[in-house]
Amino acid sequence: MKKTLFILFLLTLGCTFTLFAQDAKKEAETVKTKMDAFSSKTGTITKFIDTKLPNLKTSYSSPETRIRKISNTNTSAYFYQIEKEGKYSNTTASIEYSDLLEVIKALSVLKVDESKDIALNPDYLENKFITVDGFQIGYYVSKGKSTWYIKLEKYGSDNTVFINDVNIVEAAFTEAKNKIEELKK
Numbered sequence: 001m002k003k004t005l006f007i008l009f010l011l012t013l014g015c016t017f018t019l020f021a022q023d024a025k026k027e028a029e030t031v032k033t034k035m036d037a038f039s040s041k042t043g044t045i046t047k048f049i050d051t052k053l054p055n056l057k058t059s060y061s062s063p064e065t066r067i068r069k070i071s072n073t074n075t076s077a078y079f080y081q082i083e084k085e086g087k088y089s090n091t092t093a094s095i096e097y098s099d100l101l102e103v104i105k106a107l108s109v110l111k112v113d114e115s116k117d118i119a120l121n122p123d124y125l126e127n128k129f130i131t132v133d134g135f136q137i138g139y140y141v142s143k144g145k146s147t148w149y150i151k152l153e154k155y156g157s158d159n160t161v162f163i164n165d166v167n168i169v170e171a172a173f174t175e176a177k178n179k180i181e182e183l184k185k
Contacts, residue, residue: 033094033133044072051179056082056172058150059162065172067179068094078183080176082152084161091159093152097180099131104173107137111166117141137169 049069055062063084070077079094095103106129117125118141128138134154139146148163163169 044074047071051183053172053176053179056161057164057168059164061085061161063161065176067176067183069183078180080173080180082150082161084152084159086158091152091156093135093150094133095131095135096133097177099133099135100173100177100180103129103131103135103137104170104177107166107170107173110138111170114139114141114146114166118144118146139166 047070049071051067051069053065053067056065061084063082065083066081068079068081070079078097080097080100081092081094083090083092110127110129113127117127117139120141121144122141125141126138127140128136130136134151136151137149139148141147148166148169150161150163150169152159152161
């Protein structure tokens, strides 16, 4: 009897782990960025066309930027890409056109909030905007000073770029928006 209960317990435990593992796998499979969703359609021919833009001037690096047009049989999509070279691999943010418009709007709001947040003189304060795909732009305030940053990807290391002058980044985003609108014609 004890042997039967023990075997039944082990079977139940094994089934439970299997179910949780399948749920975790399904969850990981469903999380795709807009870039992944558009560029990984099977059964269609997909074309990538890059248009280089000037490098982004940041504190410690100079990430490359470009507009990437992705076309398949029926539609096209445009992404502003920022690629930072890392020690072991590169990190790339791909900001879809409609998200880029939202980032530009959010940046205007963040710039207004910055001086108010510095005046609060907090020990630490962070104010940021995050897209659906995990791209972040924002600043943190510490010791009466603000530091702007861009986090290129949701996961991973060496994916943050620090900004000396937020106006340079704002100009780069606006230039990318304008270039996409030009390419759409």
